[in-house]
Amino acid sequence: MSKVFHLVYLSHAKDSITYTDIQNILNSSRKYNKVNEISGVLIYRDGYFLQLLEGNEELVLETLSRIVRDRRQHHLQTIIEATSNQRIFEAWSMHFFDADTATSETQKLVNDILDLAFSSKYKEKENILPMIRCFKKNQKELT
Numbered sequence: 001m002s003k004v005f006h007l008v009y010l011s012h013a014k015d016s017i018t019y020t021d022i023q024n025i026l027n028s029s030r031k032y033n034k035v036n037e038i039s040g041v042l043i044y045r046d047g048y049f050l051q052l053l054e055g056n057e058e059l060v061l062e063t064l065s066r067i068v069r070d071r072r073q074h075h076l077q078t079i080i081e082a083t084s085n086q087r088i089f090e091a092w093s094m095h096f097f098d099a100d101t102a103t104s105e106t107q108k109l110v111n112d113i114l115d116l117a118f119s120s121k122y123k124e125k126e127n128i129l130p131m132i133r134c135f136k137k138n139q140k141e142l143t
């Protein structure tokens with residue numbers, strides 16, 4: 001089985017970001033990611049994006065370089081790079097979670113993930129991937 005590369009980054013959404021912008025981002029993400037066999041999740045909270053990209057390392061990094069150049073976000077900061085034997089988001093080319101409007105019980109978990117991403121405690125950031133795995137389990141009903 002080939003290894004799966006996981007990359008998590010945090011970035012600032014542009015000031016004037018709208019839900020139409022986010023919908024456009026998701027549409028092109030899903031189109032490109034399907035072709036590149038990239039899966040993951042995009043979380044939006046209060047002007048920030050946290051995204052997990054997973055798949056072939058070269059293709060994930062190529063996708064990241066397109067996102068870095070994208071003016072709908074800025075100050076992108078990679079938080080986690082790791083390899084494993086299994087994807088977290090098998091079936092989704094890019095799942096979306098809006099932490100600003102969600103009311104589900106997973107909201108607290110998502111907030112914890114983002115708080116950790118912002119934290120300066122580098123060692124604790126390793127918990128982000130297991131927490132995203134847990135988030136995915138709670139989201140099963142959406143598949």
Ligand SMILES: Cc1cc2nc3c(=O)[nH]c(=O)nc-3n(C[C@H](O)[C@H](O)[C@H](O)COP(=O)(O)O)c2cc1C
Binds near residue numbers: 032051067068
């Ligand atoms: C927050 C954010 C997340 C994005 N996620 C992806 C993604 O997962 N996959 C992808 O192909 N493009 C993603 N994009 C869009 C790319 O930046 C880019 O617009 C798109 O891939 C088309 O690239 P091109 O204009 O060079 O053809 C994202 C953009 C933003 C702002």
